[in-house]
Amino acid sequence: xxxxxxxxQLDNWLDGELSAVQLKAFExxxxxxxxxxxxAKRAQRIIAALSxxxxxxxxxxLPILLGAPIxxxxxxxxxxxxxxxxxxxxxxxxxxxxxxxxxxSDDDGVKQQWVSLTFAEAKDVTFALSSLSTMxxxxxxxxxxxxxxxxxxxxxxxxxxxxxxxxxxxxxxxPLIANKDNLNTELVLRIEHSGKHQIMRIGIQADTHSYPxxxxxxxxxxxxx
Amino acid sequence: xxxxxxxxRKSRSSADDILNSHLPDLYRMAFRLSGNQADxxxxxxxxxxxxxxxxxxxxxxxxxxxxxxxxxxNLFVDGYRRTKLQPVTFxxxxxxxxxxxxxxxxxxxxxxxxxxxxxxxxxxxxxxxESLPVNQRDLVILHDVEGMSLTELENILQExxxxxxxxxxxxxxxxxxxxxxxxF
Ligand SMILES: [Zn+2]
Numbered sequence: 001x002x003x004x005x006x007x008x009q010l011d012n013w014l015d016g017e018l019s020a021v022q023l024k025a026f027e028x029x030x031x032x033x034x035x036x037x038x039x040a041k042r043a044q045r046i047i048a049a050l051s052x053x054x055x056x057x058x059x060x061x062l063p064i065l066l067g068a069p070i071x072x073x074x075x076x077x078x079x080x081x082x083x084x085x086x087x088x089x090x091x092x093x094x095x096x097x098x099x100x101x102x103x104x105s106d107d108d109g110v111k112q113q114w115v116s117l118t119f120a121e122a123k124d125v126t127f128a129l130s131s132l133s134t135m136x137x138x139x140x141x142x143x144x145x146x147x148x149x150x151x152x153x154x155x156x157x158x159x160x161x162x163x164x165x166x167x168x169x170x171x172x173x174x175p176l177i178a179n180k181d182n183l184n185t186e187l188v189l190r191i192e193h194s195g196k197h198q199i200m201r202i203g204i205q206a207d208t209h210s211y212p213x214x215x216x217x218x219x220x221x222x223x224x225x
Numbered sequence: 226x227x228x229x230x231x232x233x234r235k236s237r238s239s240a241d242d243i244l245n246s247h248l249p250d251l252y253r254m255a256f257r258l259s260g261n262q263a264d265x266x267x268x269x270x271x272x273x274x275x276x277x278x279x280x281x282x283x284x285x286x287x288x289x290x291x292x293x294x295x296x297x298x299n300l301f302v303d304g305y306r307r308t309k310l311q312p313v314t315f316x317x318x319x320x321x322x323x324x325x326x327x328x329x330x331x332x333x334x335x336x337x338x339x340x341x342x343x344x345x346x347x348x349x350x351x352x353x354x355e356s357l358p359v360n361q362r363d364l365v366i367l368h369d370v371e372g373m374s375l376t377e378l379e380n381i382l383q384e385x386x387x388x389x390x391x392x393x394x395x396x397x398x399x400x401x402x403x404x405x406x407x408x409f
Pocket of ligand 1 (some may be wrong): 035
């Protein structure tokens with residue numbers, strides 16, 4: 001067996017679907033090939049960890065709810081940060097969803113969710129935070145990475161403020177400037193409420209990437225903080 | 226008339242029984258797909274309404290379980306995923322040290338420190354999962370997390386086995402790639 005065949009059979013091996021003969025050949029190859037062995041072990045550990053991902057038990061009241069009219073419940077602290085893509089507040093947010101035709105996502109590729117900044121030029125970046133319930137006095141913390149500034153506050157690395165989030169869409173628009181070129185970093189937004197928190201990380205690049213046509217709305221010049 | 230009513234009641238009750246027997250599994254599947262409790266409950270409610278509205282078609286179902294799972298998945302994809310805003314997720318995971326991700330998998334008899342690490346690990350796995358294209362993510366969730374066989378998934382996802390196999394191959398490869406960089 002060579003490494004390509006080994007790679008092709010890896011999934012069947014993980015799923016226990018190799019015949020005795022195939023299994024012998026597969027394992028013989030692993031014994032003689034450190035690279036495939038390491039890959040197979042890694043794969044096995046990841047599959048094992050996946051099968052142990054926790055999920056909550058069904059709420060006991062659920063069967064009772066089934067007869068009730070369908071309504072959207074509130075109360076759970078559930079954020080989706082609906083979009084992190086750049087846009088001008090005036091032009092409206094460019095939303096990214098997880099449907100198959102989402103921008104930046106090709107079917108077999110890796111999803112890229114980045115904000116693209118232009119070196120030394122302020123750009124409004126809008127985040128849409130979608131909350132399932134109203135949250136009064138949520139604490140938002142924004143950590144700016146090296147090389148990214150909030151326009152008008154060049155020395156501020158971390159911002160923390162309290163905000164009340166409405167049920168549904170909440171928008172947060174930040175004027176960001178990249179003060180380094182070839183930037184490839186991330187911005188961290190942390191939201192805390194009622195002892196729970198959610199962290200969102202948004203990749204930031206400056207000026208080096210071209211995106212697929214139509215996927216990005218370019219900000220215009222001349223933002224003033 | 227009385228006969229019809231009592232027959233209906235009987236059908237309804239057997240539909241209830243069938244539904245209830247599958248409910249824990251369905252709820253977990255809904256939770257895996259949607260990622261949160263409120264939406265899982267909404268999905269299950271919609272599914273139940275759909276299922277219970279057709280008690281007299283129950284006999285025609287080859288397997289209620291497959292029907293339920295397929296319908297749940299379709300509800301998720303067609304209704305829920307298209308209309309709900311989804312969390313932004315990221316394919317880049319960064320960290321300070323160079324430890325191999327898989328070396329940090331801990332067994333279930335872990336102490337508190339290990340447990341914290343385990344939570345971090347679960348988070349990493351979730352992040353990696355969310356970084357996959359949606360149809361790869363769904364497949365890994367249903368197959369590797371939920372343990373449904375590919376043959377079963379042929380019926381639930383309504384796609385040929387060969388397609389599922391190659392998709393799974395790509396998905397697992399991507400996960401290994403994400404997680405090899407995912408040092409923490
Ligand atoms: Zn090899």
